[in-house]
Amino acid sequence: MMEWIAHYLPARDVLESRMYLIPLFPLIGFLLNGLFGRKFDKKFSGFIGTLAALCAFIMAFMCVASLHEAENGRTAFHSSYGTWILTSELNCSFGLYIDKLSSVMILVVTGIGTLIHLYSMGYMAHDKSVWRFFAYLNLFLFAMILLVLGDNLLMTFVGWEGVGLCSYLLIGFWYEESKNAAAGMKAFVVNRIGDLGFLMGIFTLIAVFGTVNYVTAPVNGEKGNVTPQTTFDTVTKQVKMPENPGLLDYTEALRLKYGKGEKVELPEKAELPKYSAANVADPKDTVSIPLTMPKDLGKNLAALITLACICLFIGATGKSAQIPLFVWLPDAMAGPTPVSALIHAATMVTAGIYMVCRLHSLFAFSETALLLIAGVGAATALFSALIGLTQLDIKKVLAYSTVSQLGYMFVGLGAGVFSLGIFHVLTHAFFKALLFLGAGSVIHAMSNEQDMRKMGGLWKKLPWTFGTMLIGALALSGVPGTSGWFSKDNILANVLARYHDTHNVLYLVYYVMGITAALCTAFYTFRLIFLTFFGQNRSSEDVKSHIHESPWTMVLPLVVLAFFSLAGGFLYGGSFIEEKDALEHLGIRNVPYLEEHSLHGAHTLNLILTGLVAALGIGLAYFRYGKGNNVPDPEKSTNIAYKASLNKFYVDEIYDALIVFPFCVLAELLHWGMDMIAIDGIVCGTAEIVRNLSSVLKRIQTGLMNAYAFAILSGTVAFLIYLYMNSVAK
Amino acid sequence: MGFELPSILIADGGGLMNLKACLIVAVIIFSIGAWGVVARRNVLTVLISLELMLNAVNLVFASFARMHANMPHEAGNATAGENGQIFALFIIAVAAAEAAVGLAILITYFRNNETVDTRDMTELKQ
Numbered sequence: 001m002m003e004w005i006a007h008y009l010p011a012r013d014v015l016e017s018r019m020y021l022i023p024l025f026p027l028i029g030f031l032l033n034g035l036f037g038r039k040f041d042k043k044f045s046g047f048i049g050t051l052a053a054l055c056a057f058i059m060a061f062m063c064v065a066s067l068h069e070a071e072n073g074r075t076a077f078h079s080s081y082g083t084w085i086l087t088s089e090l091n092c093s094f095g096l097y098i099d100k101l102s103s104v105m106i107l108v109v110t111g112i113g114t115l116i117h118l119y120s121m122g123y124m125a126h127d128k129s130v131w132r133f134f135a136y137l138n139l140f141l142f143a144m145i146l147l148v149l150g151d152n153l154l155m156t157f158v159g160w161e162g163v164g165l166c167s168y169l170l171i172g173f174w175y176e177e178s179k180n181a182a183a184g185m186k187a188f189v190v191n192r193i194g195d196l197g198f199l200m201g202i203f204t205l206i207a208v209f210g211t212v213n214y215v216t217a218p219v220n221g222e223k224g225n226v227t228p229q230t231t232f233d234t235v236t237k238q239v240k241m242p243e244n245p246g247l248l249d250y251t252e253a254l255r256l257k258y259g260k261g262e263k264v265e266l267p268e269k270a271e272l273p274k275y276s277a278a279n280v281a282d283p284k285d286t287v288s289i290p291l292t293m294p295k296d297l298g299k300n301l302a303a304l305i306t307l308a309c310i311c312l313f314i315g316a317t318g319k320s321a322q323i324p325l326f327v328w329l330p331d332a333m334a335g336p337t338p339v340s341a342l343i344h345a346a347t348m349v350t351a352g353i354y355m356v357c358r359l360h361s362l363f364a365f366s367e368t369a370l371l372l373i374a375g376v377g378a379a380t381a382l383f384s385a386l387i388g389l390t391q392l393d394i395k396k397v398l399a400y401s402t403v404s405q406l407g408y409m410f411v412g413l414g415a416g417v418f419s420l421g422i423f424h425v426l427t428h429a430f431f432k433a434l435l436f437l438g439a440g441s442v443i444h445a446m447s448n449e450q451d452m453r454k455m456g457g458l459w460k461k462l463p464w465t466f467g468t469m470l471i472g473a474l475a476l477s478g479v480p481g482t483s484g485w486f487s488k489d490n491i492l493a494n495v496l497a498r499y500h501d502t503h504n505v506l507y508l509v510y511y512v513m514g515i516t517a518a519l520c521t522a523f524y525t526f527r528l529i530f531l532t533f534f535g536q537n538r539s540s541e542d543v544k545s546h547i548h549e550s551p552w553t554m555v556l557p558l559v560v561l562a563f564f565s566l567a568g569g570f571l572y573g574g575s576f577i578e579e580k581d582a583l584e585h586l587g588i589r590n591v592p593y594l595e596e597h598s599l600h601g602a603h604t605l606n607l608i609l610t611g612l613v614a615a616l617g618i619g620l621a622y623f624r625y626g627k628g629n630n631v632p633d634p635e636k637s638t639n640i641a642y643k644a645s646l647n648k649f650y651v652d653e654i655y656d657a658l659i660v661f662p663f664c665v666l667a668e669l670l671h672w673g674m675d676m677i678a679i680d681g682i683v684c685g686t687a688e689i690v691r692n693l694s695s696v697l698k699r700i701q702t703g704l705m706n707a708y709a710f711a712i713l714s715g716t717v718a719f720l721i722y723l724y725m726n727s728v729a730k
Numbered sequence: 731m732g733f734e735l736p737s738i739l740i741a742d743g744g745g746l747m748n749l750k751a752c753l754i755v756a757v758i759i760f761s762i763g764a765w766g767v768v769a770r771r772n773v774l775t776v777l778i779s780l781e782l783m784l785n786a787v788n789l790v791f792a793s794f795a796r797m798h799a800n801m802p803h804e805a806g807n808a809t810a811g812e813n814g815q816i817f818a819l820f821i822i823a824v825a826a827a828e829a830a831v832g833l834a835i836l837i838t839y840f841r842n843n844e845t846v847d848t849r850d851m852t853e854l855k856q
Contacts (some may be wrong), residue, residue, distance in 0.1 A: 703855025705848045709776075710768045 009066050016077040019063065019096045022106070023145040025055040029138035037131025046121035049134030053117045053141055057110035064103040075099060075587065078151060080217065085154075091244075092212055097151035099215075100587045104422060105148040105354055108429050112346045113141050115557035119437055120338040122553035123444060133173060133336070140166035144347050148354060152246070153202050153212040156355060160198065160319065163348045164191045170343065171335035180334040187328040194318015194325050201311030205247060205362075208304050213246035214358060232256040251361035264365060266302040305362060309369035312359070313376075316352030321403050322380045322410060327651055329403055333395040337440030340395060345402050345436050346429035353409045353425055357588060360418040364591050371506055374414020374495070378510040378517075381407030383649070385520035389527075390645040392632065393450050394439050397528050401476065402432055404517055405488075411514055412491040415498045415507070416591025423576035424487035427568050431475035431484055434561035438469035441550045441558065442532060447543050452528065453631050457537040461547045464555045466533050468562040473529050475565040477522035477614050486569030488518070489610040490577060497602035501593045515613055522617020530625040531632075538631065752793035760786035773839075773846040777832050784825040791818040 009015070029052025037045050063077055076099035085092040098106065117137060124130050143166055147159025165188070172184030206212060230241050230252040239253045255264050316322070321329040332344050343349070356363055356373070363369055381404045388400035405428050412421035443450055445462055459466040475484035492514050499507035537544055549555070564571075576586065593599060634646055644650070759782060766779025795814025804810035840846055 701855060703852035705851050706768055708854075713764055713768055 009062055012066055012077075015063050015066050016079055018059070019077055019079050019098065019149075020081060022056050022059045022063070022096070022110075022149065023142050025052045025059070026138040026141035026145065028052060030135050030142060033131050033135035033138060037135055040131055042125065042130045043121070045131040045134045046117070046124075049138050050114065050117040050121060052138050053110065053114040056141065056145065057107075057114045060098075060103075060106045060110045063098050064107060067098065067100075067103060076215075078215070078217075080151075089210070090206060090212065092152055092154050093217075094155065095151035095213075095217075096149045097214065098149060101354075101357060101422065102148050104426060104586070105350075106145065108350075108426055109141070109144050109148055109347050112429055112433050112561075113137075113144075113342060115560060116338050116342045116346075116433065116437070119341075119440070119554050119557045120336075122551045123338055123440055124336065133170075136166055136169045136173070137338075137342070140170065140343065140348075144351075147351055151214055153205070153214075156358075157195075157198065157202065160315075160351060160355075161195065163343070163351065164188060164195070164319070167191070167332070167343050167348055170339040171332045173335055173339070183328075183331040183334040187332050190325050190328040191318050194315045196315075197311045197313070197318070198315025201308045201313075201315060204304060204308035204311060208301070208308065209247055209250050211244075211246055211250075213244070214248050215246040216242040216249055217244050217246075230256065247359065248361060251365065254365070255361060266300075266305075266365065302365065306366040306368050309359075309363050309366045310372060312355065313352075313369065313373055316356060316410075317376065318352075320349045320352030320406050320410070322352075322376050322407060323383065326380060326384065326403050327655060330396055330399045330648070333393070333399050337395065337436060337443060340399070341433045341436035341440065344399065345432035349402065349406055350409070350425045350429070353406070353413065353421055356410075356413050357418045357422050360588050360590075363413070363418075364416065364589070370414045370416060370591070371504075372414070374411050374510050375506065377407040377410025377412075377414055378513040379407070380404070381411065381517040382513045382520075385517040385524070387645055387648045388524045389520055390632070390634075390642055391524075392452055392634070392646075394442065394452050394455075394528060394532065395436075395450055397452075397524055398432070398435055398439060401435075401521065401525065404521060405432065405476075407517070408488055408491055408514065411495060411510060414510075415491070415495045417491065417494045418588045418590055419576045419586050420487060420491050420494060420590075422586070422588070423573070424491060426572065426576075427475065427483035427487045427565070430561050430568055431472040431482075431565040434468060434472040434558060434565055435476065437554070437558055437561070438465050438472060441465040441554055442469075444550055444554070445547045446539060447546050449539060449543060452531045453633075454539045454543075455532045455537070456535040456539075456631075457533070458547065459533040462533075462549050464549060464558065468558040469533075470529060471562040471565055473525045476525050477617060478518060478610055479614055479618075480611060481566075481569070483565050483568035483573075485610075486573045486577070489606060492518070492610060493602045493606035494599070496606050497593065497599040500602060501595055515609055518610060519613045519617050522614045523621050526618050526621035527625050530621060534626060749793055749797050753790065756786045756789040756793070759783075759789065771847050771849060773836055773848060776848070777829065777836065780832070781825060781829060784821060788818045788821050791815075791821070 010018075029049050032048055033040070033045050040048070067075070067077065076097060078095065078097045080093050080095040083091070083093045117134070120133065120137065124133050127133065140163060143159045143162025145159070147156050147163060150156045150159060168184045168188040170184075171187055172181045175181045175184075202212060230239065230245070230249045232239055239256050241249055241253050245253070254266065258264055258266055318325045329344055329349070333340055363373075384400040384403040384407070388397050388404065391397045391400060405424070409421045409424045409428070412418075412424060442455065442458065442462065442465060445458070445465075446455060449455070471482075475482040478485045478488045492511060495507055495511045495514060499505075499511060537547075634643075637643065763779045763782030763786060766782065767776050770776050770779065791814045795811035795818070798804065798811035798814065801810070836846065843850070
């Protein structure tokens with residue numbers, strides 16, 4: 001089928017030179033809706049927004065399809081649009097880069113983005129500032145596209161900050177209620193804290209490698225390799241690197257130079273490969289230039305790379321809601337449901353995972369960083385799953401579920417299987433967006449009621465919503481056959497295999513945490529389904545009469561996403577799962593196993609365990625909530641664990657006491673100490689001094705004429721004496 | 731003093747006269763005038779003292795002119811020492827003009843303020 005599509009596509013050069021259209025369409029949509037939206041009809045704003053997203057998707061699809069049928073090594077599109085920073089230390093330009101990794105991400109972003117724009121046309125139809133909503137959504141798409149397609153870390157950072165801004169704008173969309181505005185601010189501030197880590201990581205990488213580009217700058221006007229590869233010349237035993245290498249070129253060169261079999265051991269003072277042009281066998285397609293370390297750092301390269309990786313990961317914890325910076329995500333449910341679906345399930349929160357995968361070879365050097373990532377991911381997965389067990393608001397359950405699943409993605413990354421992390425991003429985007437949009441449909445039907453205690457028995461009246469949400473729930477619980485099973489349980493299998501391989505007991509701990517979290521996930525997901533759709537309806541008569549299935553603009557995205565939740569594993573799983581396929585299809589090299597058979601053994605054991613856990617979770621939920629009306633009632637419970645879980649283990653209160661309160665005290669102190677006393681004292685004090693001095697000096701002016709005459713006389717006399725003394729001294 | 735003043739002879743029978751003596755007289759007259767300007771209450775008295783100072787200066791100029799005329803190498807030069815004498819004439823003329831103006835100011839001030847006591851003239855006081 002791809003060949004058939006490829007016949008109708010424009011030529012590759014045309015597509016490459018028009019790559020800027022992908023971010024441009026949403027930007028135009030933002031400008032149109034933002035500047036003129038007030039005068040537009042509500043349907044028209046929605047139409048423009050959705051059209052912009054659709055155009056971006058079509059353009060992205062064309063580029064990706066064209067790349068899919070690539071010949072002679074052309075594996076990526078790479079365009080540069082002008083220089084940004086040009087100093088002796090750093091050369092950075094505006095560029096867009098579509099390779100296999102970013103093609104996955106861009107299709108997810110624009111595809112699901114378009115579906116959610118369509119959904120919002122129905123969901124936000126009665127809101128009074130629809131134009132503002134679509135303007136913000138388009139701006140978000142623009143920033144996210146920059147993040148994913150940027151060809152260097154700084155472009156990614158621009159997109160990173162942009163999506164943080166849009167998240168703030170959209171969470172606080174209904175800003176008249178201060179609760180929503182506060183939630184928006186919380187999201188932005190917590191995100192910013194993570195961004196500090198991200199920046200430190202970028203600075204470290206600049207200090208070590210001298211570049212922020214991912215790959216070398218595009219080769220203009222030449223057919224053949226667009227992204228020249230780093231290779232090892234077995235004849236001269238030297239590493240050939242392209243001109244102006246990027247981070248991935250450097251890491252590939254280090255791997256080729258210092259790799260012993262499957263392991264890479266960076267020595268105490270590792271140097272970037274040096275070689276001279278004279279020894280290069282075939283200089284036609286790559287340019288070999290002698291390279292040295294940009295600066296003489298004199299320190300352990302491995303330690304610096306670990307530091308950079310940890311700092312970058314801190315940025316990822318902020319954006320992708322891991323411990324300790326996940327607290328903004330549950331509060332972000334104050335925003336409209338399409339926002340929760342798009343930003344906080346499918347796209348923005350996956351930016352951290354994307355960034356780690358983009359720099360996969362860098363992270364692969366540092367075992368410490370990988371263990372840390374897996375540890376934080378596993379802890380987050382378990383922690384938020386425990387909180388999700390007792391929540392009463394339908395969106396909060398899904399929010400904690402998102403945090404938990406993001407933890408799974410990081411566990412995958414930490415176990416070294418970067419491709420599976422991206423695969424879980426893909427499948428999670430499908431079923432979590434589906435669940436959120438379905439929840440939105442339920443909320444819409446229940447006249448904006450979000451408390452599950454007041455729902456129930458909705459499966460008859462909302463058949464499409466029920467069917468699709470059931471599919472989403474099955475995928476989330478990892479029932480075999482669904483896309484969620486392909487990704488999530490595969491990640492767990494690889495964690496177990498990594499334990500067998502390296503005999504590092506930490507991996508076993510992470511595995512146990514992951515399995516427990518999977519149990520909790522199955523339980524709370526089906527608790528949500530049973531409480532919402534089964535049993536008797538517990539709402540008031542007024543609400544009951546208004547329950548209706550949603551319009552086609554809302555149901556169509558649900559159906560599409562449900563299809564992909566079921567079929568996604570079968571359609572795409574192959575390219576992500578096997579290690580060799582991952583390298584070919586995604587350009588990502590997973591951390592290899594030392595022993596081949598570790599994976600096979602782990603698969604069998606894991607299959608049994610995860611199947612068991614999923615069945616157990618669903619079964620427990622059915623026993624407790626499936627039959628009859630066992631509605632959770634927090635007031636009647638005395639169980640400490642239950643209360644702790646319901647109150648999210650008091651994280652917000654702890655943060656308030658430990659961090660926010662001292663900060664406010666410090667701010668107050670500075671206000672009085674510095675601002676009022678010191679600064680005002682200096683400024684007003686200067687004025688006081690001048691005033692006092694002048695009141696003393698003005699007494700000379702008595703107004704008495706005699707005094708003035710005397711002053712003239714004595715001055716003259718003094719001058720004459722001075723002249724006389726001078727002339728006598730000679 | 732650190733330098734010697736030449737002696738001057740006046741050939742009209744008055745006897746030997748030093749330049750020094752002339753200058754000392756002039757200084758005394760000038761001091762009295764200066765004191766008068768600074769320390770008198772009546773503005774008219776101040777103007778009179780001002781005239782005194784001008785006269786003292788005139789005396790100095792005339793003495794030095796005479797000294798130059800009596801110098802041995804100037805014998806036979808009828809216009810020796812003319813500079814000093816001319817300047818003294820200038821001073822007399824200027825003093826007269828200035829006295830006229832000063833009196834005019836004084837009379838106008840008296841017409842407006844009814845007093846010529848310097849202690850009452852404090853309009854410039856801060």
